Amino acid sequence: MAKPLILVTNDDGITAPGLRHLIRYLKDFGDIVVVAPDSPQSGKGHAITVDDTLFLNQMSVDEGAQKEYSCSGTPADCVKLAMRELLDRKPDLCVSGINHGSNASINVIYSGTMSAAIEAGIEGIPAIGFSLCDHAWGADFKPAEAAIKRIVAESLEKGIPNGVILNVNIPNVSETELKGIKVCRQARANWREKFDKRQSPSGKDYYWLTGEFELLDNGEDTDEWALAKNYISVVPTQFDLTAYHAVQQLNEWEL
Template identity: 65%
Template sequence: MKERPLILVTNDDGITAPGIRALIEVMNEIGDVFVVAPDSPQSGMGHAITVDNVLHCNSITVDDGPQIEYSCSGTPADCVKMAVNEILNRKPDLCVSGINHGSNSSINVIYSGTMSAAVEAGIEGVPAIGFSLLDFKWHADFTAAKKIVKQIVLSALQNKMPEDTVLNVNIPNLPEDQIRGIKVCRQANGNWKETFDKRTSPFGKEYYWLSGEFVNKDRGEDTDLWALENGYVSMVPVQFDMTAHHMIQKLNTWDL
């Protein structure tokens, strides 16, 4: 009998979030599931790790299922480090992160705890995929997303993902019959134009709320934003070698 793949599941919205519960449900159909996820929301944490405090990681039962679950006091990247280096007795065959409540397309991949968990898995030598649904509501409908997740995970396991690359998958908030397919894309060139809402507390101290507007500077039809705006699931291969290789030759011309 063929051994079922060992699948590590994590996220950044917290271990009780509906998105990760949907992801666990799908992964239970595919392999042996081990969950290590934050005990509270960690959205926007990027690739932060805990170096100035202790980490707590406790066995927990959130709902029925064959999965083994741990809640961790750390960041999404901490969760993956703990799972791979401390808790599991062998390296997972795959790490899946999500399903995130909200988009992680374009430059959002930099800030995303969901994708940082996937990237950390990749650094640890584990194939990884981050999944996001373009619906920020806590009780979002993950029905269509679950079918897409299963399709992509089965394909990733069958085709063996290349080393040093993880996948960033974003799913439009559409009914299943309106999703036009899956497009392999590049990351769109966009950024946030930040504003800070300055306020004064009842004690007379100034404080700020970060706000802003996303600006898409990319008109290409091969980007994740174009795909999502046109009813497709976007799938972007992400590398964590951040070297700007095209600059090396130019920098060597400097008089250093």
């Protein structure tokens, strides 16, 4: 029987330590093909390249049995190109990450990591995005290893429900501090942006986006609650954005 085929991608780029750790954690689960951006793509949301060229380069960043390709496009482009141009069969799983930084709560909307996983989900491939709540390039991914392996093993054995993508976030704590894994809902939250306004040498105003995360949710069933309590959060995430609860109210409008 063929080993499971696992497509691995991310948004921090093909050389990112989070991706390199993920490849090592996954290597005993199946045949690994990596298709990842050739440069950082954080905050790219579900962008795709519709009016520009795309390049793919086979390469070898680390030793190992995995095949690796870098792609000039977005995380979603990586998944599309892998499916249509590189893989000879449908992957059994797509794993994106490990992201350097949280994709919990509203961050899922802006996340390139999750957009790659969601793109795979749209294609009918079981998919997971992993993120560690530490932006540092030198972040410690080791405490996450056991939980990542357990979630991947359960995903392959039990099957992720169709149309559902797992958004897994890992708190930035040591292995002994980790309390376990909780299935959660996405917390209500927002970013309070502050734009840092500057002047160019020629006197033109420009802005840098900065901001502070604002939690708007006191629930004890959210990903933010779980992370604050040192649990790994797993949010089942979907791409049917219909707000079914609002249909009746809108049907009362005079349209």
